[in-house]
Amino acid sequence: MSEQKLSDNERLKRESNFLRGTIETDLSDQITGGFTADNFQLIRFHGMYQQDDRDIRAERAKQKLEPLHNVMLRARMPGGVITPTQWLAIDKFAEAHTLYGSIRLTTRQTFQFHGVLKPNIKLMHQTLNQIGIDSIATAGDVNRNVLCTTNPVESELHQEAYEWAKKISEHLLPKTRAYAEIWLDGEKLETTDEEPILGSTYLPRKFKTTVVIPPQNDVDVHANDLNFVAIAEEGKLVGFNVLVGGGLAMTHGDKSTYPRRADDFGFVPLEKTLDVAAAVVTTQRDWGNRSNRKNAKTKYTLDRVGSDVFKAEVEKRAGIAFAPSRPYEFTDRGDRIGWVEGIDGKHHLALFIENGRLLDYPGKPLKTGVAEIAKIHQGDFRMTANQNLIVAGVPTAEKARIEKIARDHGLIDDGVSEQRKNSMACVSLPTCPLAMAEAERFLPSFVTDVEQILEKHGLPKDDNIILRITGCPNGCGRAMLAEIGLVGKAPGRYNFHLGGNRNGTRVPKMYRENITVDQILEDIDQLVARWANEREDGEGFGDFTIRAGIIAPVEVSKRDFYA
Known part of the structure; x- marks a missing residue:
């Protein structure tokens, strides 16, 4: 590895003065609405991506105007918990200072602002800081927002797991003062910034971590570099099974890239959690590929050096020996939409938010509805990794009042099908610069088509297919863990998995490549017809396609995915 030329991102990080770069100079440049040179990449470490509205890009070019540059900000919210007071503040900012006026709940269990223009960027960070939120390390080559299973029923166990998600997030954060200096007008000191865990050039590539509480796999552990599977005894957390090396991103046409399941390293007691987290991160920091960013994620490091070798190094650095994994089982990963009662007697209302997009639509003022709930709610909100929102900790006396607000604003719709609840898409067009095909804007109508197919073949109303769509192969919509996964290839065309x-717990395999929506629906129609007629009792669609020999299972990602 040392003989290979490093990627330019390594130079960028090395020369950035611990992520400062010349971002402040760019902020004061009124000639362009964007960030230039290295700063275009560096702002990602501060939780932002530069984007533009691709729907109007060509028209602006005709007018001799640069693209309508703006930023998307992703907040750092470990475990997705947010207070009503915080919610009202982000709602107000989205309404007043973004191009689209929306709040988007993401698969990373947090919220995003889309369409923030350069003059409002510092105000955005300072507004968040005033309510105890930041966007440090939610993008870039660092450990990103730590997910935690949203479990409103077993409240005591969830609280313990959530606290560990926060501790892990804080432990792995960058230590540089750059964020405070640039965005919060922190005092600028002659400093010797040190990054004992992340290193002076940070990680080779992005790194994702979760805390998951079986039997729910709502965080999709196999999409992440590092996962802590909560093991409880008599309702109390005693430790974690540690899963390492999951990831879904790939590159079209490059068979050196592939989705991969995480490997189970074994069990560790609670007191060793942070040591193990740091050991996995530092091993990937030192051993990851810094020459080819397409092969820089932890999953490729494990396959290159061997999972056993990587595990032994983690044990050495953490000063532990993994014990055999404790038994656990995942049975579901969807959110339980509607009311559930917790063991503490409090009630929790999970609201289905299609695509996670909170906006006031004609006849469905969703964003206003959540704000109205926030004005009276005394508990908290929990954003889920499935792009939904839970109103948590509602006393019995407040249930009817909150439900009425939700229904009046279209946040509860009894007619939403199980299929729609179990379908998901990334943002894609018009704002994501990587998008090759539609996803968020395409999903609603496509789900309607799939619903009609299920009804046509007599499937029960409570049956569904886990369906996910991404506009490119980078994995944000987690299509590579779906029963049907569509990955954008070109406008109106997708790879069908x-x-x-x-x-x-199983990666899907490509069934047909680069086909149209009509071709996909024709295939789904034929496949669902077989599923309806040939399925075994309770057999899911994905399991049926394997058993019936329609598609081969992906047992080992690198070997089987392209076979």
Whole structure:
């Protein structure tokens, strides 16, 4: 590795003065609405991506105008918990200072602002800081927002797991003062910034971590570099099974890239959690590929050096020996939409938010509805990794009042099908610069088509297929853990993947490449007809496609995915 030329991102990080670069100079440049040179990449470490509205890009070019540059900000919210007071503040900012006026709940269990123009960027960070939120390390080559299973029922266990998600997030954060200096007008000191965990050039590539509470796999552990599977005894957390090396991103046409399941390293007691987290991160920091960013994620490091070798190094650095994994099982990964009662007697209302997009639509003022709930709610909100929102900790006396607000604003719709609840898409067009095909804007109508196919073949109303769509192969919509996964290839064309399972433990395999929506629906129609007629009792669609020999299972990603 040392003989290979490093990627230019390594130079960029090395010369950035611990992520400062010349971002402040760019902020004061009124000639362009964007960030230039290295700063275009560096702002990602501060939680932002530069984007533009691709729907109007060509028209602006005709007018001799640069693209309508703006930023998308992703907040750092470990475990997705947010207070009503915080919610009202982000709602107000989105309404007043973004191009689209929306709040988007993401698969990373947090919220995003889309369409923030350069003059409002510092105000955005300072507004968040005033309510105890930041966007440090939610993008870039660092450990990103730590997910935690949203479990409103077993409240005590969830609280313990959530606290560990926060501790892990804080432990792995960058230590540089750059964020405070640039965005919060922090005092600028002659400093010797040190990054004892992340290193002076940070990680080779992005790194994702979760805390998951079986039997729910709502965080999709196999999409992440590092996962802590909560093991409880008599309702109390005693430690974690540690899963390493999951990831879904790939590159079209490059067979050196592939989705991969995480490997189970074993069990560790609670007191060793942070040591193990740091050991996995530092091993990937030192051993990851810094020459080819397409092969820089942890999953490729494990396959290159061997999982056993990587595990032994983690044990050495953490000063532990993994014990055999404790038994656990994943049975589901969807959110339980509607009311559930927790063991503490409090009630929790999970609201289905299609695509996670909170906006006031004609006849469905969703964003206003959540704000109205926030004005009276005394508990908290929990954003889920499935792009939904839970109103948590509602006393019995407040249930009716909150439900009425939700229904009046279209946040509860009894007619939403199980299929729609179990379908998901990334943002894609018009704002994502990587998008090759539609995803968020395409999903609603496509789900309607799939619903009609299920009804046509007599499937029960409570049956569904885990369906996910991404506009490119980078994995944000987690299509590579779906029973049907569509991956954008070109406008109106997708790669069609089959064979994932309901609990998210199997990667699907490409069934047909670069086909139109009409071709996909024709295939789904034929496949669902067979599923309806040939399925075994309770057999999910993905499991059926494997058993019936329609698609081969992906047992080992590198070997089987392209076979």
